[in-house]
Structures are given as structure tokens and as C-alpha cells.
Amino acid sequence: MRIENFETFLIDLPAIRPHRLANQVVTTQTLVILRLTTSDGVVGVGEATTIGGLSYGVEAPETIKAALDVYIRPLIVGLDLPPAVLRKKVALQIMGNNLAKSALDTAILDIESKILDVPAHLLLGGAIRDRLEVIWGLATGNAAQDIEEAEEMLASGRHRHFKIKVGAASVHDDVARVAKIASALGDRASLRIDANRSWTEIEARDAIVRLADAGVSLVEQPVDTDPDGSALRRLTAWSPIPIMADESVASGKEALALTRHKACDLFALKIGKFGGPSQVRDVAAIASAGGIGVYGGTLLEGTIGTLAAAHAFAALPDAFPFHTELFGPLLLKDDITTAGPAYDDFGLVLPTDAGLGVTIDGDKLDFYRRDRTTRQHRVATPVATIS
Structure with missing residues (x-):
């Protein structure tokens, strides 16, 4: 496979409403888009996306684009190499930079599967499910607004599982907000929370007890990362509800360490964290082997993405068991594709x-690319099909 053309774009898309995390409020999401064209004219596209510049990880959209343009592009353009050899x-030759590698x-993967005329999942082992249930993130920071949003999702049949973002307020206020939402939704929905590593271990212990009593079924990354996951390990051994690692597991090596210590x-799982769809399988295999x-x-x-x-x-x-969060396109007012994902019966098809x-x-690519010097008014269109 010979890559002849290598293009990258920074795309800034507005969100449908502010998305409030523990350390960031997302009102515009930046996508790094990669477009490759082979000598035979086959086009493959990739995306690298992070949250809030450098607030989630060590890569920002601008550094991702630079890594692709300056360092990765010269390694592959013009060479006739099998995809495995390119990877x-x-x-x-490139240390880290997993988000940039994920776009590549x-x-x-897009090119390979188009050449073979098969869906991409067949090159990843083949799909064993044709749809994935999708939860919705409640992240307005206001209990009444979150409840109203959840009620709309339940009534429309779009989502029945919700993740509440916490950490921006005090632990007391966050737990109180979650309890109000849980009380309002009752057994019509399941809830999990994400603290984005904002709590101390002592705060987490206090919060988890009260969250479990309120009916929360899962707590994501309650404390900050550390080399051996010791704080997570202690919380996991003690907690009455499951604990999930996110920022603490950004590589296969970290996955192995957390698995070894049952932390x-x-x-x-996020394709960007691990370097792409191909690498997700490796981390998932480590998880499976370690229970x-x-x-x-x-x-x-x-x-x-x-x-x-x-x-x-x-x-x-x-x-x-706790489903997926593939709601990103639904949070954006517009997109740069001809048709977004199809959502049906609480899931993505x-x-x-x-x-x-x-x-x-x-x-749309030309309109939303950051380096466009002039913009004409356009009306945002739906990015996803919901039936």
C-alpha cells in the first residue's frame, strides 16, 4: 500500500450545550482529521480527539496535528509497504502520541477494509454484535436541567442509562445533585458517575457510600492517577459498587499493572488512549485475562472517531456490562460527514x-476547518440518524 497524499485538518465544532466536566467546560469540540489517499485513489479517514486541550491528557489538538504533519507523515508517504509494516x-520511531497514532x-484501517470491500470490524476479528447500547452524559452541572434532559431521552427512547459528571463542585454538593437525579428517575434508568480524578481518597470513600445508597451503579476514576494504582486498589477492595479506571489506564503497560494488582x-476503553482501534483489542485481552x-x-x-x-x-x-458512551456526535451541533451514525432502540447501529x-x-470540512480565513453563515444540520 502506497500512501501518496497525507492531509490533516483542525475542525472546531460547536456543542449543543455546555458539557461540564470536573476540570473543564466544553462548548466547542476540536477534531483532528486525517485524510490519506493511496496511489490507487483509495481514501481513508481518521480522527484524533481529546477533551479540553491538555486537561485530559498530554496531547492537545495542535500537538496532535504537529506530530502527524512533522514526524509521522515523512515516515509513510511514498513508501510501498503493507499496513502492518506502516504501523x-x-x-x-514515534514515542507516545497515541492520539496521533490513533488517527493514523x-x-x-479504513483504507484496508475499503480495498477488501468489507466493513472495518472484519479486520478486527469480526463483529459479534450489530448494535451497541449508548448511554448519555448528564453534564450541565444543574440537577433540574439534568433531570429534564434525562426525561427527554427516556421519553424519546434514545437513552436509558446516564453518566453524571461530578467534581466541579464540592463533594457534598455533587452527591446531593446526583441523589436528586437518582430520586427523580427511579428505576427507569441506571446511573453512573465520573469524577475525572478530582477527589482525594478520603473524599471518595465518603462520596461512594452515599452514591451507592442513592442507587449509583458505577464510579469512574474517583481519584488521581498514580504509578501503581494504589489509591484505586484500596477503593476497589473496599467499595460496595464497581470502580472503573479511565485516566489511570492509558497504555497496555498500565493495563497490565492495574490488572496484576486488581486495582x-x-x-x-478509548481508541485514542491506546493508539487506535487495532490496539484496543490488546488492552481488552489483558482485561479479560485478569478478570x-x-x-x-x-x-x-x-x-x-x-x-x-x-x-x-x-x-x-x-x-x-455498563454499555458504551458513543454519543459524541449527538453532543455536536454539526459534523463534517455526509451522514452521522444511526441510533436506534437506545443504541448505535x-x-x-x-x-x-x-x-x-x-x-463542511472547508467551513469548519480552523485555518479558513472567511466564513459565511450556514445552518447546522443534524449529525446523526435517530429512529
Whole structure:
């Protein structure tokens, strides 16, 4: 496979409402889009997305684009190499930068499966599920607004599981807000919370007891990361409800360490954290071998990243007991594709077209790219099909 053209774009898309995390409020999401074209004219697309610049990890959209343009591009353009060799070459010569590698891995996967005229998941082992149940993130920071939003999702049949973002307020206020939401929704919905590593271990112990009493079923990354996951390990051994690692598991090595010490009950899988859809399988295998559950996480990707994750998650053999968070496109007012993911019966329907099943809309790409000097007014259009 010879890559002849290598293009990257910073795309800024507005959110439908502020999305409040423990350390960031997302009102605009930046996608790093990679478009590869082979010598035979086959186009593959990839996406790298993070949350809040450098607030989630060590890569920001601007550094991702620079890594792709300055360091990765020269390693692969013009060379006639098998996809596996291209991936290995980049892995050996580029340290870290997993989000940038994820965009590349996704674009190569898109090309490979288009050449073979098969859906991308077939190159990841083959899908064992044709749809993935999708939860919704309640992140307005206001209990009344969160309840109203959840009621709308339940009434429309779009979501019945919710994750509440906490950490921006005091532990007392956060727990009180979660309890109000839980009381209002009752047994019509399941709830989990994400503290984005904002609590101390003492605060987490106090909060988890009260959250469990309120009916919360899962706590994600309650405390900060540490090399051996000791704080998570102590909380997991003690907690009456499951504890999930997210920021603490950003590589296969970290997954192995957490598994060895039984430092959590679940891993939040995100293709960007691990370097792409191909690498998610390796981390999931470590989890499975160690008796750790898996959860389909998100970095609020757009359509390209969301469908790449869907293909990877659909092919994993273990179940997703707490489902997935592939709602990124639904949080955005618009997108740069001709058609977003299809959502039906509380879940995302896996595409059956060759490749990822996504096509870039050139006009939208040109409109939302950051380096565009002039913009004309346009009306945002729905990014996802909901039936």
C-alpha cells in the first residue's frame, strides 16, 4: 500500500450545550482529521480527539496535528509497504502520541477494509454484535436541567442509562445533585458517575457510600492517577459498587499493572488512549485475562472517531456490562460527514458499508476547518440518524 497524499485538518465544532466536566467546560469540540489517499485513489479517514486541550491528557489538538504533519507523515508517504509494516514503523520511531497514532491507525484501517470491500470490524476479528447500547452524559452541572434532559431521552427512547459528571463542585454538593437525579428517575434508568480524578481518597470513600445508597451503579476514576494504582486498589477492595479506571489506564503497560494488582473492576476503553482501534483489542485481552470488565468510553469524538470505536467495540468478545458512551456526535451541533451514525432502540447501529462507513462532506470540512480565513453563515444540520 502506497500512501501518496497525507492531509490533516483542525475542525472546531460547536456543542449543543455546555458539557461540564470536573476540570473543564466544553462548548466547542476540536477534531483532528486525517485524510490519506493511496496511489490507487483509495481514501481513508481518521480522527484524533481529546477533551479540553491538555486537561485530559498530554496531547492537545495542535500537538496532535504537529506530530502527524512533522514526524509521522515523512515516515509513510511514498513508501510501498503493507499496513502492518506502516504501523510498526511508526510505533518504533514515534514515542507516545497515541492520539496521533490513533488517527493514523483508523485511516489505515479504513483504507484496508475499503480495498477488501468489507466493513472495518472484519479486520478486527469480526463483529459479534450489530448494535451497541449508548448511554448519555448528564453534564450541565444543574440537577433540574439534568433531570429534564434525562426525561427527554427516556421519553424519546434514545437513552436509558446516564453518566453524571461530578467534581466541579464540592463533594457534598455533587452527591446531593446526583441523589436528586437518582430520586427523580427511579428505576427507569441506571446511573453512573465520573469524577475525572478530582477527589482525594478520603473524599471518595465518603462520596461512594452515599452514591451507592442513592442507587449509583458505577464510579469512574474517583481519584488521581498514580504509578501503581494504589489509591484505586484500596477503593476497589473496599467499595460496595464497581470502580472503573479511565485516566489511570492509558497504555497496555498500565493495563497490565492495574490488572496484576486488581486495582479496579473495569477499564474505560478509548481508541485514542491506546493508539487506535487495532490496539484496543490488546488492552481488552489483558482485561479479560485478569478478570477486569470493559466499558466503551469516549473522548467526545465526532462521527469518524465514534464509528471507528464502534467497529472495535463490536468485535470484542467480552460483554459490556455498563454499555458504551458513543454519543459524541449527538453532543455536536454539526459534523463534517455526509451522514452521522444511526441510533436506534437506545443504541448505535453498526455500519455495514465497506470501511468505517463514513464519507467526509467537503463543504463542511472547508467551513469548519480552523485555518479558513472567511466564513459565511450556514445552518447546522443534524449529525446523526435517530429512529
